[in-house]
Amino acid sequence: MIRAEQLTxxxxxxxxxxxxxxxxxxxxxxxxxxxxxxxxxxxxRLVMGFVFxxxxxxxxxxxxxxxxxxxxxxxxxxxxxxxxxxxxxxxRLVGLRPGILQQSVDRLLEQxxxxxxxxxxxxxxxxxxxxxxxxxxxxxxxxxxxLLDEPASGLDPAGQKFMRDQIVALRQTGKTVLLSxxxxxxxxxxxxxxxVLKEGRLVRSGPLESILAPQPxxxxxxxxxxxxLRARLLGKAPHIQVSEGCLILTGxxxxxxxxxxxxxxxxxxxxxxxxxxxxxxxxxxxxxxGA
Amino acid sequence: xxxxxxxxxxxxxxxxRSLVGIVPLALALAxxxxxxxxxxxxxxxxxxxxxxxxxxxxLTTLLLASRANRASSYLLVARLHRxxxxxxxxxxxxxxxxAVLAVLIATAxxxxxxxxxxxxxxxxxxxTWLVLWLLAASLALPLSALxxxxxxxxxxxxxxxxxxxxxxxxxxxxxxxxxxxxxxxxTVLWPVxxxxxxxxxxxxxxxxxxxxAMTLAYAGLLFALAALLFRDKDLLWPE
Numbered sequence: 001m002i003r004a005e006q007l008t009x010x011x012x013x014x015x016x017x018x019x020x021x022x023x024x025x026x027x028x029x030x031x032x033x034x035x036x037x038x039x040x041x042x043x044x045r046l047v048m049g050f051v052f053x054x055x056x057x058x059x060x061x062x063x064x065x066x067x068x069x070x071x072x073x074x075x076x077x078x079x080x081x082x083x084x085x086x087x088x089x090x091x092r093l094v095g096l097r098p099g100i101l102q103q104s105v106d107r108l109l110e111q112x113x114x115x116x117x118x119x120x121x122x123x124x125x126x127x128x129x130x131x132x133x134x135x136x137x138x139x140x141x142x143x144x145x146x147l148l149d150e151p152a153s154g155l156d157p158a159g160q161k162f163m164r165d166q167i168v169a170l171r172q173t174g175k176t177v178l179l180s181x182x183x184x185x186x187x188x189x190x191x192x193x194x195x196v197l198k199e200g201r202l203v204r205s206g207p208l209e210s211i212l213a214p215q216p217x218x219x220x221x222x223x224x225x226x227x228x229l230r231a232r233l234l235g236k237a238p239h240i241q242v243s244e245g246c247l248i249l250t251g252x253x254x255x256x257x258x259x260x261x262x263x264x265x266x267x268x269x270x271x272x273x274x275x276x277x278x279x280x281x282x283x284x285x286x287x288x289x290g291a
Numbered sequence: 292x293x294x295x296x297x298x299x300x301x302x303x304x305x306x307x308r309s310l311v312g313i314v315p316l317a318l319a320l321a322x323x324x325x326x327x328x329x330x331x332x333x334x335x336x337x338x339x340x341x342x343x344x345x346x347x348x349x350l351t352t353l354l355l356a357s358r359a360n361r362a363s364s365y366l367l368v369a370r371l372h373r374x375x376x377x378x379x380x381x382x383x384x385x386x387x388x389x390a391v392l393a394v395l396i397a398t399a400x401x402x403x404x405x406x407x408x409x410x411x412x413x414x415x416x417x418x419t420w421l422v423l424w425l426l427a428a429s430l431a432l433p434l435s436a437l438x439x440x441x442x443x444x445x446x447x448x449x450x451x452x453x454x455x456x457x458x459x460x461x462x463x464x465x466x467x468x469x470x471x472x473x474x475x476x477x478t479v480l481w482p483v484x485x486x487x488x489x490x491x492x493x494x495x496x497x498x499x500x501x502x503x504a505m506t507l508a509y510a511g512l513l514f515a516l517a518a519l520l521f522r523d524k525d526l527l528w529p530e
Contacts, residue, residue: 011527048369051525066372076363080308092297093370137366 001026001061001145001176002047008055009042009200016042018200019056024178024193026061029171031187031208032180033281034197035289040180041073043197044147047178061145066094069138069146073153073180075130079123083114083133086122087140094141108136112166128159135166146170148179152186164190184281194281196288204288212278218249218257221273222264229267233260294371298380301367302355303388309358315351315388322347323396327405333413334491336397336406341420341487344396345427348389352431355381360437362528375518382428382514389424412493419490422506426483429510432517440520454479482506 002024009017017039024030032040045051046058049065060068077086087105096104109115112132117125122133131151138146151167152160160183167190170177181187187194188208195205204211222245230242239253240260247264249257264271306312322343331339359367359377371377400406432438434447454476457464461473477484482505489499 011525045526050365050368051527052523064372066370068369070366070369072362072365074362075366076361077366078305078308078363081305089297089301090366090370093294093367095293134366 001028001063002178003059003061004043004046004056005058006056007043007046007053007058009039009046009051010054015200017046017053020197020200020202021056022195022202022205024176026176027171027174028193029167029177029179029191031191031194032178032197033182033184033187033194033285034180037199038197038289039200040197041149042200044070044149044178044180047147063145067141067143067145069140069143071131071134071138071146071148071151073149075134077122077125077130077133079121081122082119083122083125083129084109084118086133087136090137091140096141104140108139111139112136113162127154128156128162131155131159131163135163143175145176146178148177150180150182152181152183160186184285188281196285198289204284208281211284212281216250216254216276216278218254219273219275219277220247220249220261220264220271221245222247223270223272225264225269226267229263229269233263236260295376295379295383298367298377299383299387302359302380303384305358306351306355306384306388311354311358314354315347315392318347318350319344319392319396323399327396327400330405330407331400332407333409334493336408337416337419337491338487340393340396341416341423341490344389344393344420345423347392348385348424349427349431349434351388352381352385352428353435355384356432356435356437360435360528365526365528368526374521375514378432378514378517378521381432382425385428385431386421386424389428393420415490415493415495418503419486422486422503422510423483425510426506426513429513429517433513433520438517438521438524440524443520482509 002022004020004022007017007020007022008015016037020039020043022043032043034040042051046053047060047065048068048070081089084105087108088101091101091105106115109118112135114129114132114136117129120129122130125133131154135148135151138148148167152163155163164186167177167179171190171192179187179191191208193205193207194211196203224245225242225247233240233247234242237249237253237256239249239251241248241250247260249260253260261271261274326339326343359381364377368374368377397406397408401408430451434444434451436444438444439447457472457476458480461476464470465473482502485498485502486506489495489502
């Protein structure tokens with residue numbers, strides 16, 4: 001849906017994006033991760049056509065920016081306009097016909113749970129409400145692609161959950177969502193794909209499962225291990241670590257987990273816990289960004 | 292066009308919902324009171340009113356552009372098919388506000404006996420002033436920080452100042468060996484000065500229409516310049 005090739009963007013002496021090549025598949029919920037200043041917002045602004053690249057190109061899959069739903073990180077709103085008035089104005093800009101404009105606005109107000117404060121001035125709305133207004137306006141016209149810049153930024157836990165649920169619902173309707181976030185937990189829960197940026201460069205990208213999969217580990221906890229068995233296990237494969245009360249299998253040792261478990265059971269080892277763990281997104285992120 | 296009308300309505304309301312919305316009203320009140328203090332006849336009204344209300348139009352466009360030059364416009368610009376639609380809305384909004392103010396100024400002064408208008412010849416004001424206001428509004432666009440790139444709007448202000456100062460001091464400058472500058476400024480300003488002089492004299496001949504068309508062309512060129520500058524400008528409004 002979106003394909004960026006060798007995208008470069010400078011702001012004066014600052015290199016915001018450095019030959020970034022990235023592909024966002026249709027129907028994906030794509031999480032852009034990276035420290036502050038990594039180039040996430042710049043990439044979204046390039047997709048929206050707010051800024052222009054110094055090099056490279058971007059393919060929006062045939063969409064023009066006007067047909068993309070966009071929520072900026074800290075969207076500012078005209079304070080004296082009502083929630084409904086603002087959505088109605090944007091709905092007209094989207095091109096909704098008068099007959100369906102009010103219906104669409106009402107439906108979206110209901111969807112983001114703002115129907116009771118539809119007449120309230122935007123200046124009198126809380127941060128959480130404004131994020132909901134932002135989401136509602138992004139959904140006007142039912143765009144196939146949504147760009148959400150830090151959608152849960154500054155929201156309380158209930159607000160974050162609300163936003164997460166909305167993104168999951170969008171995923172279920174087949175929409176493509178590109179979101180930037182610092183909330184790794186949120187990304188793990190809602191995204192199908194992730195990319196990690198660092199200093200304007202892409203350092204990791206792919207489906208979430210394949211990003212998390214390369215470093216699984218199996219941990220077996222037990223009460224005690226006979227010395228002979230310990231020596232035998234350590235000689236079995238190079239990726240087995242044995243410590244006090246714990247056996248950890250990584251890499252090439254993982255396919256042997258059933259055989260190793262049988263060895264332990266045959267030796268009457270008291271097994272207390274067996275867990276299979278994947279690296280967390282936080283670990284991947286910290287490793288990728290060198291933070 | 293629907294998007295332009297929607298934006299026009301939005302910008303106009305936004306201006307008058309803010310404190311700066313007082314500025315065009317205050318200027319119109321001041322102009323309507325001071326310029327008409329000793330009364331005015333129709334030829335004077337066409338010239339003085341045309342320039343004075345044109346200046347209010349320019350300022351109103353600058354105010355609309357400054358209101359649009361902020362982060363809340365991201366969500367508006369995101370919905371446009373062409374960025375120049377933003378300018379279309381500003382120019383239309385500014386023309387509408389200026390027209391209302393002009394009618395109010397004229398009506399108030401006619402009712403108080405300080406302005407003497409002759410119907411139906413006064414209707415010639417409509418095309419004359421409309422084109423002048425279009426020029427003023429289009430001139431304001433490249434002079435605004437919204438459109439300006441690398442200080443281009445400051446260069447615009449400098450050029451405009453030089454133009455106006457030379458025009459004001461042309462008799463003195465002509466005797467100081469810079470006739471070429473005076474001739475140049477006269478040539479540049481010919482459409483506007485001719486339009487006003489012909490209209491105030493009630494002459495609507497081919498020269499009037501030529502000056503009208505040239506003034507309109509100036510407005511078109513300035514609008515196109517603004518659109519060109521803004522077309523691929525990085526919009527980096529602080530959030």
